[in-house]
Amino acid sequence: MKIHVYAGLKDYFQPEFELREEIANTDELRAVLVQINGNAGPLLSTCRFAVEEGFIDKNFKLNAHDTVVIIPPSSGG
Amino acid sequence: MTPSSSYRPAAEVSGPPAGAYAHAPGIPALSAEPLDVVGLLSRAHHPGAGAVVLFSGEVRDSNRGQAVLGLEYEAYAPLAEKLIAEILAEACGKWKLHIAVAQHRVGTVAVGDSAVVVITASAHRSEAYAANRYIIDRIKHEAPIWKCEHYADGTKEWGNNCNCHAVTGDIHKHIYETDPKPQP
DSSP states (O other), X not given: OEEEEOGGGGGTSOSEEEOOSOOOSHXXXXXXXXXXXXXXXXXXXXXXXXXXXXXXOXXXXXXXXXXXXXXXXXXXX | OOOOTTOOOGGGOOSSOTXXXXXXXXXXXXXXXXOOHHHHHHTOOOTTOSEEEEEEEEOOSEETTEEEEEEEEEEOHHHHHHHHHHHHHHHHHHHTOSEEEEEEEOEEEETTSEEEEEEEEESSHHHHHHHHHHHHHHXXXXXXXXXXXXXXXXXXXXXXXXXXXXXXXXXXXXXXTTSOOOOO
């Protein structure tokens, strides 16, 4: 599974990386990422997730070939 | 306050049906170049529009007491562009706008420069004002765009994030300035 992160998450992870674990949904993905870097936990708990240019919720079934974009709270404007 | 005899809610304003409007006529939602505020305004006139409202969000020289040198904006472009287009289309239908434009900077933006421009044009000013506020409010809360503040002391911070989830309990639900205020 390919992961892309933005903004403040880049303080904790590379902008793009790959995970080999079996991850079924965003809750599991968040848990794996917290294992990698526990300091990212508070920010990850506020992030939205997107696949194929659309937001997904925790019920969305993730696949190994997905590219998941992790989206911190917006701060545009 | 009692509405005057000339008061007409937006829904009652006559005009072409929702969806028949040209929002964002060929103007990209994101720009890595300085925003051409005057140029954007020059493209936002319409013979049916008696009111054109332009909002320019500009970079302040301070934030929370710290001197700011400039901002750096980052976006997840495919989703930001898609979302802004949806917001503009929705606003066009809701307020029967003739023109709706939104363009946001990415990259480094200096103090005093424009980071985001929203232009709305409608038959009457109330719709143009309301729609303009709605569009910028939704962009700020929802569009995957982020700013990193660069301070004079050499530090930087990704910040001023939407914090609505602390109240709504849902990262997908937001509280907008344009929402009706709860009664005390």
